[in-house]
Amino acid sequence: MTERLRADACVIGTGAGGAPVAKELAEGGMSVVMLEEGPGFTTDDFDARPRNMISRIYRDAGQVTTVGNVPIVLPLGRGVGGTTMINSGTCFRTPARVLEMWSERFGLDELNPGELDPYYSRVEREIGVSQVTPELAGNNAAVVKRGADALGWHGDYLFRNARGCVGSGVCAFGCPTSAKQHMGLTYVPRAVAAGATLRTDTKARRIVMRGGRARGVEADGLSVDCDHVVVACGSIYTPLFLRRQGLGLDSGELGRNLAIHPATGVRALFAEEIDMARGVPQSYYIDEFAGEGIMFEGAAGPPDYAAMSFPFAGERHRELMLRYKNIAQFGLMVSDSSRGFVRERFGHAEIRYDLNAEDTARFKRGVELLAELYWAAGAEVVYTPVEGVDELRDGELEPLRRRRVRPRDFTLMAFHPLGTARADARPDRGVVDAGLRLHGCQGVYVADGSVVPSSLGVNPQLTIMALSTRLGYSLLGKDVPLEEASRLRPGGLAGTA
Amino acid sequence: MSALRAITPREASIFACVTDALVAPEPVLPPVRETDAVLFFDDWLARSPVPNRIGLRALLYAFELSPLLTGGRTRLRRLDAAGRARWLHAIEHVRQPQVRLVCKLVKGAAQLAYYGDDGVLARCGYDADANLRRGRELRRAEGRP
Numbered sequence: 066m067t068e069r070l071r072a073d074a075c076v077i078g079t080g081a082g083g084a085p086v087a088k089e090l091a092e093g094g095m096s097v098v099m100l101e102e103g104p105g106f107t108t109d110d111f112d113a114r115p116r117n118m119i120s121r122i123y124r125d126a127g128q129v130t131t132v133g134n135v136p137i138v139l140p141l142g143r144g145v146g147g148t149t150m151i152n153s154g155t156c157f158r159t160p161a162r163v164l165e166m167w168s169e170r171f172g173l174d175e176l177n178p179g180e181l182d183p184y185y186s187r188v189e190r191e192i193g194v195s196q197v198t199p200e201l202a203g204n205n206a207a208v209v210k211r212g213a214d215a216l217g218w219h220g221d222y223l224f225r226n227a228r229g230c231v232g233s234g235v236c237a238f239g240c241p242t243s244a245k246q247h248m249g250l251t252y253v254p255r256a257v258a259a260g261a262t263l264r265t266d267t268k269a270r271r272i273v274m275r276g277g278r279a280r281g282v283e284a285d286g287l288s289v290d291c292d293h294v295v296v297a298c299g300s301i302y303t304p305l306f307l308r309r310q311g312l313g314l315d316s317g318e319l320g321r322n323l324a325i326h327p328a329t330g331v332r333a334l335f336a337e338e339i340d341m342a343r344g345v346p347q348s349y350y351i352d353e354f355a356g357e358g359i360m361f362e363g364a365a366g367p368p369d370y371a372a373m374s375f376p377f378a379g380e381r382h383r384e385l386m387l388r389y390k391n392i393a394q395f396g397l398m399v400s401d402s403s404r405g406f407v408r409e410r411f412g413h414a415e416i417r418y419d420l421n422a423e424d425t426a427r428f429k430r431g432v433e434l435l436a437e438l439y440w441a442a443g444a445e446v447v448y449t450p451v452e453g454v455d456e457l458r459d460g461e462l463e464p465l466r467r468r469r470v471r472p473r474d475f476t477l478m479a480f481h482p483l484g485t486a487r488a489d490a491r492p493d494r495g496v497v498d499a500g501l502r503l504h505g506c507q508g509v510y511v512a513d514g515s516v517v518p519s520s521l522g523v524n525p526q527l528t529i530m531a532l533s534t535r536l537g538y539s540l541l542g543k544d545v546p547l548e549e550a551s552r553l554r555p556g557g558l559a560g561t562a
Numbered sequence: 563m564s565a566l567r568a569i570t571p572r573e574a575s576i577f578a579c580v581t582d583a584l585v586a587p588e589p590v591l592p593p594v595r596e597t598d599a600v601l602f603f604d605d606w607l608a609r610s611p612v613p614n615r616i617g618l619r620a621l622l623y624a625f626e627l628s629p630l631l632t633g634g635r636t637r638l639r640r641l642d643a644a645g646r647a648r649w650l651h652a653i654e655h656v657r658q659p660q661v662r663l664v665c666k667l668v669k670g671a672a673q674l675a676y677y678g679d680d681g682v683l684a685r686c687g688y689d690a691d692a693n694l695r696r697g698r699e700l701r702r703a704e705g706r707p
């Protein structure tokens with residue numbers, strides 16, 4: 066039996082994109098149905114063991130991977146809160162230079178810092194954004210800060226959406242203290258408290274269209290009659306969902322322009338104790354090279370997480386693991402110019418992405434810089450993610466510099482898929498407009514990472530949440546309350562003049 | 563091994579052997595058979611998309627037979643520790659980049675499976691239960707969700 070519901074709006078997906086718009090609409094007086102394909106995990110489901118959590122709360126047990134000239138693991142969340150449930154909590158506003166570029170290239174003049182400011186402020190308040198304190202940042206950040214200070218590189222403690230964080234070090238595997246203010250603890254329950262209906266384990270299958278406008282959504286065991294449909298399945302699944310029913314195809318851009326912010330990590334052995342499992346894993350950043358598209362951010366975790374990312378196998382790997390407490394690890398993220406695409410193959414998402422020469426060179430430079438930083442911080446050995454140059458000793462950088470690298474020489478991951486239903490004011494160039502309305506369709510909107518038209522150079526959740534909040538107010542036909550201007554400015558980057 | 567959901571006892575035995583070669587446990591670290599690495603791997607595969615599950619199971623057989631394909635006289639599980647170390651070195655340095663990539667994948671899975679065992683985590687200095695307890699206490703004391 067198919068259950069039938071009637072609502073003003075149906076929001077598909079409860080991640081960074083879906084949850085804010087659902088909550089704003091519900092609080093603004095609309096009746097809202099939220100559909101989430103995954104389950105509703107609670108903090109009781111999180112066991113502080115990365116291995117178990119990757120298997121249980123990540124989509125496809127953590128095995129989502131790109132295909133191309135270097136396979137890149139691309140973890141996604143699947144459950145109430147979407148990927149925010151498994152993210153690191155770092156918060157940056159969209160850098161002003163990126164918004165300027167969007168205006169020039171995509172005609173998105175509306176999305177300027179002044180216009181977006183109240184939406185950011187509102188989101189920051191809702192999810193409790195504050196700056197990590199040095200005490201919580203842990204030794205992993207302390208050694209990196211020491212290196213950066215010695216070299217005169219700019220960095221700072223990150224802003225994060227956490228309340229009452231105690232630095233238990235497993236943010237990406239489900240926060241066991243409920244400190245991380247992910248969507249499943251904030252926006253989604255607030256939407257429900259305002260009267261929204263939430264259906265978990267319910268996959269949306271199709272938007273019902275009549276006379277060129279949305280009339281409802283059909284999902285597993287459920288049918289929703291509504292006038293507004295917000296698609297927020299994330300950058301991988303939104304384009305597949307729309308394409309399956311022939312929506313959003315006019316520009317030819319649906320599923321294309323995939324940017325992923327590819328990332329890697331560099332490790333170093335220190336005489337002093339680091340203990341990566343203590344402190345906020347992503348607590349410090351270095352933006353000295355942001356102008357070159359290179360950003361450094363913390364990336365740490367317990368031994369099982371570390372084990373799969375350390376180089377070597379056999380005895381050498383064991384020796385390294387037995388010194389786990391003395392090993393530091395820091396991440397490097399490239400603001401990519403490479404672009405990929407997603408499509409459906411045999412019922413599964415195929416994510417194609419080739420790392421281009423420019424980004425490959427950025428990775429090489431980034432790894433060199435991190436090695437230099439670790440030497441400045443007093444490291445004994447540096448372990449790189451570059452095949453053939455696994456280990457550096459005695460302050461050496463030459464083996465790395467001399468190495469001619471190809472994409473497949475790197476071990477990469479990516480956490481920020483964006484752009485596959487990109488916003489562009491022109492219907493022939495983009496899938497949605499600056500207000501996130503699907504071009505050529507009435508009543509269908511997209512509010513997730515897929516609308517972000519380019520790599521941001523910073524972590525995207527705040528951008529996605531702010532755009533989603535803006536959509537909410539636009540559908541309500543109301544102005545966002547001009548709350549006291551936020552004291553926070555999580556976004557000004559050095560090196561980006 | 564009756565609780566296995568996604569792999570056969572034979573595949574479980576091959577995975578244990580591959581893991582043993584990849585993590586090379588020594589007395590301070592427990593042998594693979596004393597950990598829940600194999601049970602985790604089985605559970606992980608049960609939660610994996612079907613094509614990945616099929617691919618990973620096929621890979622186990624490829625690993626088992628690979629010593630024969632590279633001129634050896636016996637299968638992986640019959641090799642002694644020194645033989646496995648030589649096998650590991652050989653597969654890590656094969657010329658074909660695709661094969662190296664596949665090895666990297668299995669390496670990551672085996673290392674995650676082994677080091678995620680509670681006993682192994684503890685030897686490396688991480689007490690997951692203590693972390694969890696602290697979380698529960700805080701939630702209770704402060705009325706967090």
Ligand SMILES: Cc1cc2nc3c(=O)[nH]c(=O)nc-3n(C[C@H](O)[C@H](O)[C@H](O)COP(=O)(O)OP(=O)(O)OC[C@H]3O[C@@H](n4cnc5c(N)ncnc54)[C@H](O)[C@@H]3O)c2cc1C
Binds near residue numbers: 139141143268512
């Ligand atoms: C390990 C990790 C760490 C990260 N750290 C940070 C960080 O520190 N800071 C930051 O800014 N960003 C971070 N990110 C990225 C950030 O979390 C994502 O960019 C963001 O959550 C994307 O939001 P979204 O709405 O596009 O998709 P998601 O948050 O992934 O939400 C999409 C939701 O839609 C659901 N869904 C899909 N299809 C359907 C369907 N047909 N029917 C119903 N539901 C469906 C999915 O199950 C999912 O819950 C991180 C990501 C990862 C993986």
Ligand code: SF4
Binds near residue numbers: 154233236241245
């Ligand atoms: S460091 Fe620990 S307490 Fe803080 S947000 Fe992350 S998982 Fe939660």
